[in-house]
Amino acid sequence: MDKNNVLKNKNFDIKNIKVIQAPLAGISDIVYRNHIRHHSKSCLLSTEMLSSEALKNVPNPKIADFKQVEYPLSFQIVGHKPDLMVNAAKLLKERASVIDINCGCPVNKVVKSNDGSGLMKTPELAYEIAKAVKSAVDIPMSVKFRLGWSQENKNFIEFGKLMQKAGADFVTLHGRCRSDLYSGISDWRAIGELKKELDIPVFANGDIKTVEDAIKCLEITKADGVSIGRGLMGDFTLASRIEHYLLTGRIIEEPNLEEKIRMLLCHIEDEIELRGEINGIKFMRKFYGFYISKVKNASKYRQVLVQLETFDEVKQTLDGILCLSLGN
């Protein structure tokens, strides 16, 4: 294996982690993770989910690239075949601080083959996979799951206990069912119920968008830490600001619009370096709404931004938005 595919620092202890950057397919690429790491030295970064089927044919895909500075870094795998999941975990273990098993993804193309949250319908199979992955790697293994397949079939307590029995070193619970997709709100009280039942650390996930949300979520759930997805999409400082509060009891204000636009421009530049201008600008269209969410007329501006095709056009438009927002 290429030396660059070995994560040098293997000294990882989940007890030191308070914030996990949640895996986001099509979002949490190497650029995204490195920007978060720039602000937080200690949060646990996560790759997007990596398909165990795809890894069978392409064992060293570009999507699994990483930088040493990303330590601690979790690699998430998705699939429903124990042998392929073990193969994926073995392929990735040298570069990972943690191997995370995806039992939460709700999208049709994933659950139709019983992957992601589809595994919550077959807890015995999820158990077999988790146990086999744990025995195949000498690093921590974790599982991310939801409350259950549907409101009528919530099995997160039983599921969490099974994952613990399978050897999971920690779990992350998103307080929604598969049938909710992303509607409604994450049920933090349910996450608190799981926390009471398990001996391993439990991380609370869903709808944490501010430091205040994290404080409230931790109060309600008594979880060991929080896992943040969309909250980081327009503000790379959120993980570090939560960690700062937990360490000092002091809240650092969220970046203002000027700072967020500066952050966005750096993000775009790095994506362009990775993907080229055409694809980099296309990729970034998913982020604009998050970065400018607090601006008056945000959705109108977003509609303009997503039509643009070059860095210069985006930069000029963002400068204009900033001037208008500051009343210049």
Ligand SMILES: Cc1cc2nc3c(=O)[nH]c(=O)nc-3n(C[C@H](O)[C@H](O)[C@H](O)COP(=O)(O)O)c2cc1C
């Ligand atoms: C665009 C997008 C992609 C996602 N991709 C993944 C993924 O690859 N693996 C996973 O476990 N969850 C994935 N999720 C779910 C998130 O990790 C997280 O559980 C969910 O967004 C709720 O947390 P949040 O409210 O902090 O965003 C994805 C969510 C979104 C919105």
